Amino acid sequence: MPRMLDVSLEVRAEIGDEEADRLLTGDDAPRSYDCTSCRTPGDPESDPTSTVLFVGEETAVLAFAHANCIPSQVVTVSEEQLQGAVRSITGDSPAPAPTPGGEGPQAVPGGQAVLGITSGLVLLHGDLHPALVVEPTAPIARPGTTGPGDDFLPLLIEQGFIPVTDTAEVPSALSGWSVLLAGGQLHAVLQPGVDGGPQVAWWQAHQALSVTDGWRAAVNRTQRVLIYAAPVGSIGQQPREDLLRDALDKAASNGKLVAASMPLAGTPGA
Secondary structure (H helix, E strand, C coil): CCCCEECCHHHHHHHCHHHHHHHHHCCCCCCCEECCCCCCEECCCCCCEEEEEEECCCCEEEEEEECCCCCCEEEECCHHHHHHHHHHHHCCCCCCCCCCCCCCCEECCCCCCCEEEEEEEEEECCEEEEEEEEEECCCEECCCCCCCCCCHHHHHHHCCCEECCCCCCCCCECCCCEEEEECCEEEEEEECCHHHCCCEEEEEEEEEEECCHHHHHHHHHHCEEEEEECCCCCCCCCCCHHHHHHHHHHHHHCCCCEEEEEEEEECCCC
16 A cells, blocks of 8 residues: 555645545555656655646646655646646657657657756856756657667757767857746756747656756856757766766767757746
8 A cells, every 4th residue: 555645635626535545545556657757667655756637728647756856736737738748657659859840759669758857067167057968768769760779869969969079168059949947947948940930849847847056046147058968878867966977978988978058048036
């Protein structure tokens, strides 16, 4: 029986007392799940777990997350975003990042492609720069192909990202891209729209991601964010920023790192 499951009052109000009680007694709770925030496995019998209810215009989806990633809450999203969340949560089809032209990179068969994002500070020429490190959870195939292979970096290079050979240098600016930060939280990485249209989300958080006070202070100063990207398995989850930098250095030396600098869209917050 899952004793570490949290159903907040707002989630209970949406799903009803009967369903909430069935979750808490284990009747409807999963034996395991992939966290809707960090995408790593969780077990409600041993891990503090939050229930997160995504609500669209016509659909509602209940998901699960580590309690230290997201508290139990109701998240209002557009119907289109919710369908993407459904695909990501259930694994019925990949939920990869879109690319200009309206097509997105596809997961190689046998793997679900989800873009993981890690925030951190990178020391360059004596100054701390706010950075985001992007790494898929599965190989990425070029749209219209079925693999095998991983085209994640070639696709990004085609869009203007630059291969990194020296992590001590500040990546060059990428025109038309930006990082959406609002209320001190990370919401999305935006890319140019099709045929000169408005920007669209290349990556979008299902729930706005918190960043550290130090990261916010750095981005307030620089007004730009450094984006590093590497293929699946190149960086991993690093518990400290020095280890993250070591992983970036190793990926660069192996020819598996691209980067770009992007301005802010929105406001950094307090």
